[in-house]
Amino acid sequence: MSPTRKRINRLPFLQWLAIETGLIVVLSLAWYTESRLAGYSAFVGGLIYVIPNAYFAHRMYRFEGARNAHLVVGNMFRAETVKLALTAVFFAAVFILMEPVHVPALLFTFAVMVALSPLLRWFIRPQPQR
Amino acid sequence: MEMVFIAAALIIGLGALGAGIGFGLLGGKLLESTARQPELGNQLQTKAFIMAGLLDAVPMIGVGIAMYLIFVVAG
Numbered sequence: 001m002s003p004t005r006k007r008i009n010r011l012p013f014l015q016w017l018a019i020e021t022g023l024i025v026v027l028s029l030a031w032y033t034e035s036r037l038a039g040y041s042a043f044v045g046g047l048i049y050v051i052p053n054a055y056f057a058h059r060m061y062r063f064e065g066a067r068n069a070h071l072v073v074g075n076m077f078r079a080e081t082v083k084l085a086l087t088a089v090f091f092a093a094v095f096i097l098m099e100p101v102h103v104p105a106l107l108f109t110f111a112v113m114v115a116l117s118p119l120l121r122w123f124i125r126p127q128p129q130r
Numbered sequence: 131m132e133m134v135f136i137a138a139a140l141i142i143g144l145g146a147l148g149a150g151i152g153f154g155l156l157g158g159k160l161l162e163s164t165a166r167q168p169e170l171g172n173q174l175q176t177k178a179f180i181m182a183g184l185l186d187a188v189p190m191i192g193v194g195i196a197m198y199l200i201f202v203v204a205g
Contacts, residue, residue: 009172049190060179066168072175073157080153080186084146087190091197095205103202107194114190118183126176 145189
């Protein structure tokens, strides 16, 4: 039996992306007061979090419903693996290719985004489709 | 210098171990509870999604610090 792909939840992807991007811009502007490099590094640090996280959310909600629970869990494991790998690759690419880089700004923005993301998911949850 | 690589390996390895155990428990409980109450399947999936964000916070930051150690401190 092929799994059904009927959508049950409405994913607030655009809302999440807009709020996360707004947060990155605010943090980048805050770091920009120290130096231009710090602002740029903070923006890149935020993007390193947002891109793998968007992939994770997309992959986790590929299947929905009790009938597809095994596919949901399988996709969750794969999405988490890819998310961690993408994060490592992005960090490595930034540290190798981006010269110079303001490391405190980069890591601080990344850590703030990581800490705030579950709160964002909690306050703006996927809503059941009517 | 070797100690830096050992530190990075420990950060990534222990982070991956913790995330693996946590996701195993989370996925197992999601399957269990969905089998018990199938009508709550989509709500449980949303809750698992929120918990996944909390669960992978520390390994994600660990990956960032480990990459910094490997490519900036040791590099």
